[in-house]
Amino acid sequence: MKTNLGLKTSQQLALTPQLQQSIKLLQMSTVELREELESTILENPLLEFEESTAAPQIEEQQDAKLTEEGVNNKNENHSSQRTEENCDNFDNQKQYESSNETDYKNNEIWSHTKPSKSRISNDDPGDFRENLKEAPISLTQHLSAQLAPMKLPSKERAWIEILIHALDSDGFLRESLEEVEEPFRKEFIKLYGESLSNEDRFIGLKLLQSFDPLGIGAKDLSDCLRIQIVSRKELLDKDVFHACLTIVSDCLNLLAQHNISGLSKATGYSKDIVLRAENEIRQLDPRPGACFRDDLALTVIPDTIAFKTNSGIWSARLNESAVPRLKIDQDYARAIRNLSGAKNSMGQQLQEAKWMLKNIQQRFDTILRVSQTIVDVQQDFFEIGPRAMRPLVLRDVAARCDLHESTVSRVTNQKYISTPLGCFELKYFFGSHVTTDSGGVASGTAIKEQIKDWIGEENPNKPLSDQNMSDKFATIGIVIARRTVAKYREALRIPSASIRKRR
Incomplete structure (x- = not known):
């Protein structure tokens, strides 16, 4: 095989560091961008956040209009010169409330479940931002807090703590008591001289099942509902109570199908009794531990805000509180310019700082362009609601904004717009x-x-x-x-x- 040496010319696209940074910032959410900037400031001493004495004000006329449309649920006597921070506080609350709306959950049986313990009340919107700073309480913490004041033998307390940590995210104990105790059997023998008896295991489980919320520690859905029904025995008619027990024990499939006739035949009770039993079961919580999930996102910061102009046309503007106030330290910058030699390390950091400021400005300009295009197309949506949504695809927005479809895709992912109907991700406005x-x-x-x-x-x-x-x-x-x-x-x-x- 002969080896040859030759020259070849070709064209290829090379991503410069500045372009790579621009693409990276564009696809980040507002929260991720803030974290990235904080990390960058630690690495580059020339960059720093501006210290603003007050948040930017919303135009009085736009604020009054948004209040009329339902974006603001606060008292009408509240000052029209409130800060942008308070407006964003409400936008976050709207998104939090809209994210908790569900349809036909939990096998489509329970349409009215108990309210989540992590839900934030609308009665005191002024404390909303403070509430967000508090870490959500986990199911383990909630149950341990109930166990702490109880006067129990150390052996029984240890067993209940083991059961608490064995619960899944829904509050169910999927394993048998023997399987839960097996890894700790030697420890019990070492500390207490004997392992747990069947009676000890059963008593600990029954005590755990008496904790709030009711249904905790059940082995499955049927057992969970049975525990809650038994707790309401004194409040129910005798026939309704026994019908409820029969349904949750043997007829969950018929209940899921709303087959009243089949339930009546299976339980031996009249349709009236079965209907009353079904209504009682609907009020139970099929997943008592689900409301304690600590992986729930509590807040969304809108990047843009939709508002109505004086001419009655909907438009979009940036949410100024979401735009990071970043600047270059001028004392450092002047000192670097006075240094001899253009190729020094500080000079490179100054150039990187300028790129960062330029890319941040370009990011928000692009988000605003795409948001404005979406608002222009979906004018009827903001007036009437989702029923008036117009068909829209990435290609249409890309053509209107003179951008590539991939750029529009990055812009609409994890970017939000606050509207009178709630806070929506930009990609919500696209669809088939x-x-x-x-x-x-x-x-x-x-x-x-x-x-x-x-x-x-x-x-x-x-x-x-x-x-x-x-x-x-x-x-x-x-x-x-x-x-x-x-x-x-x-x-x-x-x-x-x-x-x-x-x-």
Whole structure:
């Protein structure tokens, strides 16, 4: 094989460090950007945060308009010159509340579950930001706090602590008592001279199951519901109580299907008793430990804010409190310029600091351009709601903003806009579409809202099937197949008509 030496010319795209940094900052969320800047300041002494004496003010006229539209739930007598920080405080609260809304959760049986213990009250919005600073209480901490004041033998206390740590995130004890005790058996023998007896294990479990919230320590869903029903025995009619026990023990599948006739036959009680029992079961909590999950995101900082101008047109502006106040230390900068030699390490840090400031400004300019384009297209959404959402894809926004689709994708990911209807991620405004009889298109989001409204108004004894809804869409000029309706319905976590039907 002969070896040759030759020259070849070619073109390739090289990402400069400045461009790489620009792309990195663009795809970060506001919280991630703040963390990145704090890390950069530690590495580069030329950069520092500005010390602002007061947060920027919102224009009085825009503030009054946003209050009328429902963005502000505070007292109308509150001063119109409140700071931007207070406005952002409310935006965060709206997002927190909207993120807690759920439909057809927990096997679509319990539509009215107990409120989460981590939910923040709307009655005192002034304390909202302070509440966010407090770490959420975990299930283990909540149960340990109830165990602490109890006067128990050390052996029994140790066993209950082991049970508490063996619970899963829903508060269930999935393992058998013997399996939980096995790893600690030698320790019990060493400390107390004997291992736990069956009676000791059972008593510890029963004591744990008496803790708040009720249902903790159950082995499965049926056991969890049974524990809660037994605690309400004195409040229930005798027949309703026994019907509840029978249903949660043997008929959960029929309960999930809302099959009242089947439940009546299986339990031997009349339909009236079964309906009353079903209503009682609906008020129980199928996952008592879920409200203590500490991985729940409590706050979202909007990058932009939608507001209505004097001419009645919706527009977008940056949320100034989300824009980092970064500057270059001028004393260091002047000293570096006076140094001899252009290629010194401090000179490189000064250049990197300038790049950082430029890239941050470019990041927020791009976010504002994309947000403004979305607002321009979705004017009806801000006036009417999700039902008026227009079809929109990344390609359309990229063409309007003269950007690449990948850039728009980075901008809309983990970037939020505050609106009178709540705080939404920018990519929420993008979605699929279906055609209409006139040759137009209808947004998938609008279709979902219509499906949700129809199902909310349907007769429980004769619910709408997917084909029924497909036919109803045809009457208003929207061509949509039955399987497409089923896809949107499932995306909304709404069960089929056969399950929703009361029998």
